[in-house]
Amino acid sequence: MTPSAPVSDTTPPLQPGRGDLPRTFSDRDALVRELAARFPRAEGGASTIRGGSKPALAALEAVDPVRYAASRNHLDGAVSGLSPYIRHGVVTLAQVRDTVQRRMTRGPGPVSEKLLQELAWRDYWQRLRRRLGDRIWDNLEPLKTGHPEEAYARELPADIREGRSGLACIDAFARQLIDTGWLHNHERMWLAAYVVHWRRVRWQAGARWFLRHLLDGDPASNNLSWQWVASSFSSKPYLFNRANLERFGAGRHCPGCPAAAACPFEASYEVLQGRLFAGEASGETT
Amino acid sequence: MERPVLWIHAEALGPANPALLAHPDRPALFVFDDGLLGGADEPISLKRIVFLYECLLELPVTIRRGDGAEQVLAFAARHRADGVVTSAWVDPQLGGIAATVAATLPLQVLEPEPFVLLPEPVDLRRFSRYWRSAGPRLRPDHPTP
Numbered sequence: 001m002t003p004s005a006p007v008s009d010t011t012p013p014l015q016p017g018r019g020d021l022p023r024t025f026s027d028r029d030a031l032v033r034e035l036a037a038r039f040p041r042a043e044g045g046a047s048t049i050r051g052g053s054k055p056a057l058a059a060l061e062a063v064d065p066v067r068y069a070a071s072r073n074h075l076d077g078a079v080s081g082l083s084p085y086i087r088h089g090v091v092t093l094a095q096v097r098d099t100v101q102r103r104m105t106r107g108p109g110p111v112s113e114k115l116l117q118e119l120a121w122r123d124y125w126q127r128l129r130r131r132l133g134d135r136i137w138d139n140l141e142p143l144k145t146g147h148p149e150e151a152y153a154r155e156l157p158a159d160i161r162e163g164r165s166g167l168a169c170i171d172a173f174a175r176q177l178i179d180t181g182w183l184h185n186h187e188r189m190w191l192a193a194y195v196v197h198w199r200r201v202r203w204q205a206g207a208r209w210f211l212r213h214l215l216d217g218d219p220a221s222n223n224l225s226w227q228w229v230a231s232s233f234s235s236k237p238y239l240f241n242r243a244n245l246e247r248f249g250a251g252r253h254c255p256g257c258p259a260a261a262a263c264p265f266e267a268s269y270e271v272l273q274g275r276l277f278a279g280e281a282s283g284e285t286t
Numbered sequence: 287m288e289r290p291v292l293w294i295h296a297e298a299l300g301p302a303n304p305a306l307l308a309h310p311d312r313p314a315l316f317v318f319d320d321g322l323l324g325g326a327d328e329p330i331s332l333k334r335i336v337f338l339y340e341c342l343l344e345l346p347v348t349i350r351r352g353d354g355a356e357q358v359l360a361f362a363a364r365h366r367a368d369g370v371v372t373s374a375w376v377d378p379q380l381g382g383i384a385a386t387v388a389a390t391l392p393l394q395v396l397e398p399e400p401f402v403l404l405p406e407p408v409d410l411r412r413f414s415r416y417w418r419s420a421g422p423r424l425r426p427d428h429p430t431p
Contacts, residue, residue, distance in 0.1 A: 017364060021318075021349040035335050038351070042323075047333040051340030053300055089298035089373075090341055094399040101426040116424050117417065123401040124416045126376050127408060133378045181333045208328050215337045217330070220376060 047181045049084060049215055056085035060096060065103050069112035073286065075184050075250040080115070084182065084215035086122065093119055122221060129220035136223045137204060139232035146278030147200070156205040160195060167264070168257035169245055170194050181215040186248050189286065192229040193238050197276045198264055203230040231284075239273065239283030242266040248286075287369035287392055291315060291362045292347075295380050296322065298373040299341040304396035305371045306345065312371070314347040315361040319354035322379055355386035362391055373398060 016023075021038070025031040032046045049055070059081045071077030085091050096119055104111040129136055143149065159165045163174035173191045177183055183191070188210070195206040203226040210226075211217040227233035242265040246254055254260055267275070273283050292305040292314035299316075301307075306314060318338075324330040342349050350357050362370055369392035375381060387393050402420045409415040422428060 017348070019350060019352075021351060023343060023349065031339065032332070032336055035339060036332055039318075039323075039329075039332065039335050041329040042332040042335050043329075044331045044333055046336040049337065051299075051337040051342075052344045053341075054344075056300070084337060085300075088296055088300075088338065088341055089303065089398070090300040092300065092302050092398055093401040095302065097401055097424065101424075105426045113421070113425065117421070119401065120417060120420050120424065121413060123420070124410065124413050127416070128410050129376050131410065178331075181331070181337070211330070212324060212328050213331050213333070215334055217334065 044178060047179070047215060049081075049180060049182055051084075051088075051090070053085075053090050056082070056090040059085065060091055060099055063096070063099055063103065063115070065100055065111050065113075065115045069114040072114065072118075073186055074248050075186060075252065077184075079184060081182070087216040087218050093123060125218075125220040125224050128224060136219055136227075139230075140227055141232050143237070144231040144235065145197070145237050145276070146280070149202075152196070152200050152202040154202055154205060156195065156201055156209050157199060160199065160201075161209060167194075167259050169249065169253035169265075172253060177210070177213045181213050181217075183214070186286070188225065189229060189238060190240050190245060192226055193240055196226075196230045197237060197239065203227060203232070234284060236282055236284040237277065239269060239276070239285055240265065241269060241272055241285075244286060287371070287394060289365070289367050290369040290371045290394070291358075291365050291367040293317075293358045293370050293372040293384075293387070294345065294347050295372065295375060295383075296338060297375050297377065297380070298398065299338065299345065301345070302398065303345070304373045304398050308396060309371055310346075313361070313365045313367075314345070315358060316342055316345075316347045316349050317354045317357040318349070318351040319357075319379075319383065320351075322354065322377075354380075354383035358383070358387050359390055368392070369394065371396065 022034060025034065028046065063080050064078055067078035068080065072079055082091065082096060086093060086096065097116065100115050100119065160170065160174060163171040163178065165171055170191060173183060173187045192206055195201050196203050207223045207226040210222050211219065214222065224233055229238040231237035242254070242263050245265060269283060269285055290309060290312055292309055292312055294303060294305065294314050294316045348361065358370060370387055371394045372384065374395055374397045375384070384393060402423050404419050404423070408419065
């Protein structure tokens, strides 16, 4: 943990009152210790990702719509890392939009609008949440997997939650979720597909797990994305295979995986569909 | 409303918070509400609380823990406020707190700058339908932002 202190630049305007939480700490460790004592039911430690507008503006400054469009699906791609800051309004979606639009017009030719579209996904999820309220915890449509709702377990199995499924990729995603509170979008989709389709667990259990840990955890985008993977808010369930994971996974996971010889993802999409779904159901892929 | 207090919630923890921009000199409050921390079954992890706290330390706000509406009303009484100003929310739990506050004191809700203005009714059945309307309005060469 680095020693620089998240001490306030601004002074609170009025005298502190009894029961106000402290605003001054000698360093980040002291802040984390204080919060761990005050919130004993909150598990774990701090993330390496820091809150506040300075890291948010630094991430905004680094946004590159061209590199983003070309590489965003890869784990080492030029993704913005802005999601925790947007989630909590540290920077607004309108601010990010303005920056992206300015950068799109900088070069001589047209620039892909992929990044604008990703921002629009958030706006879309927020609008849906306003309309749906707490119904985002219910299946918006019937599942298209051929399995009844009752075929899915209600609770997340402990081996997934604790990062000891024995699958190098899945365990790395789980540990990163727990340690940093941030996952690349592709990692979220792979992990969600594994939970829902390979382990046949209700998406709500996975969504609750993500909300507990993700710094950008927001029931709107989180639950509706889980529903997209599960197929209660899409026309097909989302599936991946080992080739897809190796193509976009920056070569991190399969070498040395203890389950490499019996990888549950090593198959064509056709074979996986037959194995995971019932009847005529087919899968959506990336 | 002449002497409001500001209620800052977890959807607007930046300097662009419209309540802070409109009333930079008024006392502001953020409440860690147990319901908003994930409830009894699924409390959020410490890293999320640390992240929120680091955002709060940059803002001129008093930080408290407890029931959201009770804390906002007690803060208003402490500062002899004649109303509460906040920013719009999406989370219905924030709406519940706002409704309880508004039953006792005038509550003004300020809207942040919208991402894109769309003609109503907006078709949200699938993203593709939304994007058909939003996409052209978001392109940098669109005449009105």
